[in-house]
Ligand code: SF4
């Protein structure tokens with residue numbers, strides 16, 4: 001199989017054993033790689049009803065056919081598991097250099113099983129695979145452990161590592177790599193922690209077989225050259241994801257004060273331009289990437305200086321706007337601690353915003369925060385809550401389980417402003433007046449994550465209150481995006497520079513030898529989207545339409561504050577109309593279940609049979 | 615062609631290594647790239663680039679005269695090289711190396727491909743023969 005090693009490495013931490021298995025060609029054809037492999041192997045290998053934190057849960061780590069290949073931005077790797085944060089399907093990806101390294105080590109995938117009683121890390125040096133003692137790293141921050149692992153093993157090893165948050169079971173902890181790249185969402189790191197797995201260190205030196213290397217060289221070279229001609233190559237790259245801050249704020253879609261507002265007066269202080277002016281040290285890129293979005297920074301807060309990659313837009317939105325922190329260096333400093341502790345900054349900022357609102361409303365009493373006066377806009381309040389969460393002390397214990405569980409425990413109406421869907425905290429776009437984005441959050445398989453279908457720009461382009469056509473657009477995006485994650489390339493050349501998706505067809509052909517176009521790709525995208533929906537139906541009791549609703553704040557409370565969207569909100573009728581439209585276009589029932597016919601059409605007959613049996 | 619660096623802008627993307635291996639060996643294997651990128655993180659947050667300066671130290675160290683110079687460029691003669699590693703020890707920059715998949719020592723032949731493709735113009739040709747694809 002060109003473009004693949006055709007091998008997966010299975011590691012059992014209970015038995016301290018690893019083995020290499022073939023990946024069937026049929027799986028590679030039906031699921032491409034990356035996110036597709038994760039979805040299929042999780043479906044097949046996790047026994048229904050498995051407790052996410054038990055040894056029976058598994059972690060699937062997958063590269064794709066384009067990983068490690070000379071090609072713009074081909075450096076993504078996918079991590080997946082049954083989520084301890086949502087109870088459903090989870091995958092999360094990150095960039096950097098781990099994907100190419102693992103591919104060069106001779107594996108397309110790694111599956112982690114079991115649980116080690118003592119902390120360990122997985123050591124992979126081409127064919128040499130060892131489960132090593134990690135007691136020297138356990139308890140250390142993610143960035144500090146990566147530094148130490150590199151010192152101990154060699155700089156050329158690529159490391160994925162968790163911090164204390166993952167070790168202690170914070171369900172929104174993240175996996176960290178390359179001093180600032182994270183697989184952050186839905187708690188993959190928490191499962192690593194439960195398995196006693198601190199890190200994975202990889203070095204690879206082998207060649208990846210490709211079908212037509214000569215044509216690949218010519219094609220990829222022309223892709224780089226085409227990117228260099230796009231004006232945004234020069235204008236977007238210096239700022240990376242933070243570039244979008246002003247645009248989103250000016251459109252009233254910037255999450256502010258726990259999603260009660262869509263506009264932050266201080267947004268002008270936390271833009272990509274301010275980042276570059278005030279704290280920027282270095283542009284940092286993933287493997288093969290011509291548009292390095294990583295902005296490595298140095299920040300000082302109260303005399304303490306730290307290096308941090310970012311802050312990225314999502315962090316700016318959730319730690320900045322959502323907690324009312326209006327200073328780029330302060331956000332960067334909080335970002336550093338979230339990275340070092342190994343906390344997802346999206347869920348982290350969202351959870352802390354929620355906590356601050358609970359404090360403001362008296363739902364969390366002063367005694368619960370040691371009598372301190374915690375408030376929005378105060379970095380020390382955010383840092384205090386972060387530390388409590390990571391230590392799981394007092395109120396931190398409750399908050400460490402995410403906003404859905406915290407609201408269940410705290411009660412007193414707090415669930416209306418616990419901003420999540422399916423238990424996953426909403427990311428950096430206030431969707432009350434972006435119907436497509438809201439529908440994308442509602443129907444995202446892992447819960448409310450922007451990356452599953454980034455519909456906000458479409459909303460802004462065609463009219464944000466317009467409902468017609470939104471379901472169709474969201475579905476199309478939900479089929480494109482998985483493909484990008486299956487090829488394991490980065491979405492930014494397409495999303496941010498407008499680089500045509502068709503360009504990937506030829507390069508895929510020269511790598512794999514398969515003459516596929518987006519028609520075939522999107523079919524796989526649809527297959528995977530239905531499969532992960534089925535995973536949620538299988539794993540979450542009574543899962544269906546009710547799980548696709550956003551928090552009441554989004555459809556009952558008009559946006560407060562200033563900005564073009566102040567006073568606006570989407571009604572429940574609109575939500576229902578969009579959902580009906582969405583389900584019917586997808587071939588799902590009114591309760592959001594894929595029909596037998598739909599599943600069979602997608603070669604998911606085995607899924608249909610299993611669902612019928614429960 | 616003579617390398618000139620701007621390490622300030624290097625983003626550590628390794629596109630240079632990826633193209634080098636594809637051009638010379640028709641292989642997807644950035645580890646065969648004849649220049650090396652070193653990352654310095656978390657502090658101070660920098661990348662440094664090691665490239666061949668065509669200094670000839672490897673050729674001088676070779677007991678079999680398997681590295682030959684032509685027009686200022688040192689090339690390994692595959693038929694003569696026995697992979698003894700004397701050149702590897704002699705190179706002041708660590709940019710001639712042995713790799714399990716190649717039957718002779720690997721080094722830079724000054725083709726200029728990495729300079730052309732580098733997205734950050736971190737690599738340049740001091741003599742101006744090789745143009746960067748990125749136009750600033
Ligand atoms: S291609 Fe250029 S920017 Fe990328 S690692 Fe090489 S020298 Fe640095």
Ligand code: SF4
Pocket residue numbers: 665666667668669670671672673688704705706707708709710721722
């Ligand atoms: S490979 Fe090293 S020793 Fe040989 S010419 Fe290049 S820099 Fe000099």
Ligand code: SF4
Pocket residue numbers: 630633634647648649721722723724725726727728729
């Ligand atoms: S000049 Fe050519 S041979 Fe030398 S490092 Fe660059 S691409 Fe490789």
